[in-house]
Amino acid sequence: MDTPFIFNHIEPSHPNAAGFTLGLDIDQLRGHMLVTRRKLKVGQHLYRAGQPFTALYLVHAGFLKTCELSEDGREQVTGFRMRGDLLGAESIGLAAYSCDAVALDDCEIWELPYPPVLGACLHIPELQARLTAALAEEIRRDRSWMLAIGTLSAEHRVATFLLDVAARHAKLGFSPSHFILRMGRADIASFLALKHETVSRALSHLEEQGYISVLRREVKLLNIPLLRAYVGQSCTVH
Amino acid sequence: MDTPFIFNHIEPSHPNAAGFTLGLDIDQLRGHMLVTRRKLKVGQHLYRAGQPFTALYLVHAGFLKTCELSEDGREQVTGFRMRGDLLGAESIGLAAYSCDAVALDDCEIWELPYPPVLGACLHIPELQARLTAALAEEIRRDRSWMLAIGTLSAEHRVATFLLDVAARHAKLGFSPSHFILRMGRADIASFLALKHETVSRALSHLEEQGYISVLRREVKLLNIPLLRAYVGQSCTVH
DNA sequence: GCGGCGACTTGAGCAGGATCAATTCTTGGC
DNA sequence: GCCAAGAATTGATCCTGCTCAAGTCGCCGC
Numbered sequence: 455m456d457t458p459f460i461f462n463h464i465e466p467s468h469p470n471a472a473g474f475t476l477g478l479d480i481d482q483l484r485g486h487m488l489v490t491r492r493k494l495k496v497g498q499h500l501y502r503a504g505q506p507f508t509a510l511y512l513v514h515a516g517f518l519k520t521c522e523l524s525e526d527g528r529e530q531v532t533g534f535r536m537r538g539d540l541l542g543a544e545s546i547g548l549a550a551y552s553c554d555a556v557a558l559d560d561c562e563i564w565e566l567p568y569p570p571v572l573g574a575c576l577h578i579p580e581l582q583a584r585l586t587a588a589l590a591e592e593i594r595r596d597r598s599w600m601l602a603i604g605t606l607s608a609e610h611r612v613a614t615f616l617l618d619v620a621a622r623h624a625k626l627g628f629s630p631s632h633f634i635l636r637m638g639r640a641d642i643a644s645f646l647a648l649k650h651e652t653v654s655r656a657l658s659h660l661e662e663q664g665y666i667s668v669l670r671r672e673v674k675l676l677n678i679p680l681l682r683a684y685v686g687q688s689c690t691v692h
Numbered sequence: 693m694d695t696p697f698i699f700n701h702i703e704p705s706h707p708n709a710a711g712f713t714l715g716l717d718i719d720q721l722r723g724h725m726l727v728t729r730r731k732l733k734v735g736q737h738l739y740r741a742g743q744p745f746t747a748l749y750l751v752h753a754g755f756l757k758t759c760e761l762s763e764d765g766r767e768q769v770t771g772f773r774m775r776g777d778l779l780g781a782e783s784i785g786l787a788a789y790s791c792d793a794v795a796l797d798d799c800e801i802w803e804l805p806y807p808p809v810l811g812a813c814l815h816i817p818e819l820q821a822r823l824t825a826a827l828a829e830e831i832r833r834d835r836s837w838m839l840a841i842g843t844l845s846a847e848h849r850v851a852t853f854l855l856d857v858a859a860r861h862a863k864l865g866f867s868p869s870h871f872i873l874r875m876g877r878a879d880i881a882s883f884l885a886l887k888h889e890t891v892s893r894a895l896s897h898l899e900e901q902g903y904i905s906v907l908r909r910e911v912k913l914l915n916i917p918l919l920r921a922y923v924g925q926s927c928t929v930h
Numbered sequence: 931g932c933g934g935c936g937a938c939t940t941g942a943g944c945a946g947g948a949t950c951a952a953t954t955c956t957t958g959g960c
Numbered sequence: 961g962c963c964a965a966g967a968a969t970t971g972a973t974c975c976t977g978c979t980c981a982a983g984t985c986g987c988c989g990c
Contacts, residue, residue: 889979
């Protein structure tokens with residue numbers, strides 16, 4: 455029996471797996487810049503909108519959300535980041551970060567000071583290509599969520615979200631079918647452009663239908679292919 | 693009286709303005725790669741999802757939309773591109789384009805073959821920084837629309853959309869308060885995660901309230917500051 | 931100029947998700 | 961261990977935006 459309760463604390467097979475978003479050995483980067491380590495506790499901000507933009511970050515362990523804010527106080531969760539994910543890239547080219555990054559679990563983060571990253575790109579042409587590709591990947595991820603939000607019903611969105619979590623867990627070597635959500639219902643709701651009650655109901659209903667089992671934040675996907683089929687139906691059915 | 697009907701055919705002050713997204717002189721790029729010119733008629737695709745990724749594109753004249761597609765046939769407009777905007781960047785790092793780009797008006801496009809762009813980055817360090825910044829900018833734009841879609845009512849979204857069009861027109865030296873929409877109601881609706889009837893009603897209602905005047909695709913913003921205030925209210929009011 | 935098609939508007943009725951509210955369950959602080 | 965605060969669930973009701981439908985308008989081809 456697996457132990458999803460300590461996911462973030464299991465060491466995956468490759469010791470430098472946390473650098474895979476950039477596809478590079480961290481040690482190679484250390485030759486070009488001072489890579490420091492930062493620890494965050496639940497609820498702490500890695501950075502806030504408006505703070506001077508000084509670095510990119512790689513998640514080594516833990517879990518974070520990014521939040522977009524408007525002048526008039528509206529707030530939107532725009533994504534969740536886990537081991538291996540890059541943070542701060544959206545603020546490249548600005549003097550200050552453009553959004554908030556908040557720890558949803560205790561985190562260990564590698565800080566890559568930014569001007570040095572640019573410099574390193576000149577010496578490691580590979581790095582430049584990787585960084586650009588990582589940015590493009592981020593655009594594609596955001597757009598595929600726009601597609602989901604613009605075209606799927608509440609329940610389909612939630613199912614899609616669970617399948618996405620599963621896929622990301624699988625890529626890190628964790629169980630795709632049994633995991634603990636690190637974010638609250640309200641964060642999922644904001645991300646999917648819903649209300650937390652709606653997310654709660656959707657989860658309950660997916661459970662009733664036998665697709666999943668939910669107990670607070672512990673989720674089991676009982677039949678992933680069937681769940682995929684359920685999401686795929688969304689268009690052909692109506 | 694201005695003549696918004698021919699916006700796309702007016703030459704703006706700076707002859708190389710169409711390159712401003714990359715902040716570079718196109719002639720400088722020509723030294724490193726073969727920049728070719730492509731013309732498109734309304735309805736033609738600049739590229740389609742699945743076609744081999746070979747180039748980035750700069751819009752010199754005309755107007756396009758980008759569409760995200762799902763395997764099961766769902767479709768979502770993810771953005772609109774006009775003079776000076778970059779296209780294709782979302783597909784960097786892939787073998788094939790990940791979305792469709794469709795002309796909504798006759799277009800003239802500059803094609804920047806991709807591997808050569810990467811090569812040019814090595815010789816013009818400035819270009820690398822600009823390209824990366826352009827990608828980051830695209831992420832921020834997408835996320836600010838996620839915020840709008842996730843937090844604003846239909847009518848507020850439409851108003852925000854009009855203000856965005858106005859701002860982009862202003863940046864190109866056109867009138868921000870009187871313009872012709874190049875896309876149909878259905879495209880606006882998809883982009884804002886609404887239905888075309890809802891967009892139509894929102895426009896009519898904004899007109900009733902005296903914020904704008906609409907006649908088919910011709911739009912006048914009668915009081916931009918007031919319209920901004922109307923959008924800004926969205927949170928404080930509820 | 932006329933006919934036909936597609937884009938847009940508008941209305942009526944419906945429904946999916948929001949809102950408001952009550953309750954249970956967890957968790958952390960003392 | 962107990963209490964308080966917060967997170968999640970669930971129910972009842974409301975309302976925004978969707979659906980279905982009819983009708984208008986403008987434009988292109990002939």
